[in-house]
Amino acid sequence: MRQGKFIVFDLDGVIFRDHYLLRLSRNQGLYSYLRTYHLCILFDLGRLSIERVLEEVYKALRGTSLNTLWKVYKEMTLIAGIKEVIQKLKERGHTVAIISSGVPDFLVRDLAFKLGADMGFGIDVGFSGDSLSGTVGGDLSTSTGKAALIKELTRQRDIGWEEVVVIADDPNNISIMEQAGLSIGVNAGLLVRKKADYLIDGKDLRELLNYIDGGEVADQKREFLQELRRKLVHIWAGAVPFFANVAFSPTVIFLTLLLVLYALSELGRLNGRPVPLFGSVTTACMRIDERRSLVTGPITMALGVIMSLLLFPAHVALVVIWILAFADSAATIVGKVWKGRPLPYNRSKSVVGTLAFFLVACFCSFLCLSPIPALSVALVSSFLESLPLRDDNISLPLGSGIVLMFLGA
Ligand SMILES: [Mg+2]
Structure with a gap:
């Protein structure tokens, strides 16, 4: 049987209309929010590595309670049509993964389950008691993490990079976009905008379905x-x-x-x-x-x-x-x-x-x-x-x- 494609969704800025870490920082007050915002902009411009951003942001978030992590997660606005898009992709025989280099693993898994995706992966965050200890870890907290994870997941399925579709918005995904058979930018920053095969702007993701199988439908x-x-x-x-x-x-x-x-x-x-x-x-x-x-x-x-x-x-x-x-x-x-x-x-x-x-x-x-x-x-x-x-x-x-x-x- 022919395997479907392996479709990888970035989470922040694609499925989440906003960035989880920004929302979490806003909870801590204006100074923390502005600082995180500044770090995110430097990152989007390619001036700061993902490792540095995560280290700095999570250090500042030390002491945030598990309850707050869940509360902010539940308040995130999702892009319209995401559930329908994932459902249709699966009906067409594709595998859908949500991979985030910013959001804690347990939250990404929860979201993947709720949206009907096949799997979800995020970063490991340290806890002391019920609060964030300020440390981050796991493969996805490094700039090569996403590529390594996708390589392993596709190897298990015996498919190559040409069957991979990446849907992303920020420069942490450029290397996987370059290797993937198809890449789509959603409300993308300038660096991704230059690389992506297709671009989607706006609040609704349903347009995505036109691009996945056999390219763009001329409309x-x-x-x-x-x-x-x-x-x-x-x-x-x-x-x-x-x-x-x-x-x-x-x-x-x-x-x-x-x-x-x-x-x-x-x-x-x-x-x-x-x-x-x-x-x-x-x-x-x-x-x-x-x-x-x-x-x-x-x-x-x-x-x-x-x-x-x-x-x-x-x-x-x-x-x-x-x-x-x-x-x-x-x-x-x-x-x-x-x-x-x-x-x-x-x-x-x-x-x-x-x-x-x-x-x-x-x-x-x-x-x-x-x-x-x-x-x-x-x-x-x-x-x-x-x-x-x-x-x-x-x-x-x-x-x-x-x-x-x-x-x-
Ligand atoms: Mg993103």
Whole structure:
């Protein structure tokens, strides 16, 4: 009989939305929490070994009672869908292991049992009486521990590393991810993000099932919905000139604030710390190939809008922001639905998409301008949009705005 795959889940940051040691430290007060947080960041950046982090953190946790260990464990939030995912994986004939280099062994075993996994392994922690003695041990408390354990477990099953799937978020798993046949990053930090075959961001793990057997299922409907959501965000920009008309400075300040918050949320996502709300919006709109790097579209979009408001008279800003908001969206959606013949000088854009852009741009410009400037700006912006630029959110409104200024519109 053919054996299924050996699927290894990291615990902290993957099954647990948070880190167990961080929660445990928070129980001890703010200073302890901040110190552990700092150590975790150094670890995530690859600056500190797992041995050092565990030693320092557990030393500080000396005296914590067994009751507290259980209490904090029971309060941990689990990623949505984990039980269902494990159940489905087992139905498909795979073996599921939860392996942690941070959480005490007895807790990981308990969780594995509750979630229906085949096995769970954690680190050994020392006790004096009913409280932590501050010492840690066991193979998993070393940086080579996970690899050694998986090697032994797969040897027993007579399967090789190519049958191993690793699902993880932090650099302690990089060496096993490199050896495994498949690796998946979940809300991963930058180092894991670069290595993983697939990436999942967000609060729900069910997407994982698409990646385990036979690679990614191309999901055209999901891609189309993503594109539609992106464009809805775009279309909102069309309302900005009205707000600016009512209250100019507050609108500019609000947009700038939004831009900064978005940039921070993106940095959080790339480091495996998704920001609530903002983070979920970005994740819902992101294309699969964007998950490894900073998504700059919204930043350039906000910059394009802010610069248009600051540089051009109100009616010019209105036209160029509308073109950016509406014509660009129309071009993308029409281009996606009809596809059709590509432009001769830019194969990634279609004739029909550019035509849709031009028509919507005309609609926006003729509403506010006299015929000659209106037609000119529609032509110029359609040309700018059709160029093979990676991002036209700034060049499009600024280029069109400058042309209108020249025409004395
Ligand atoms: Mg982890």
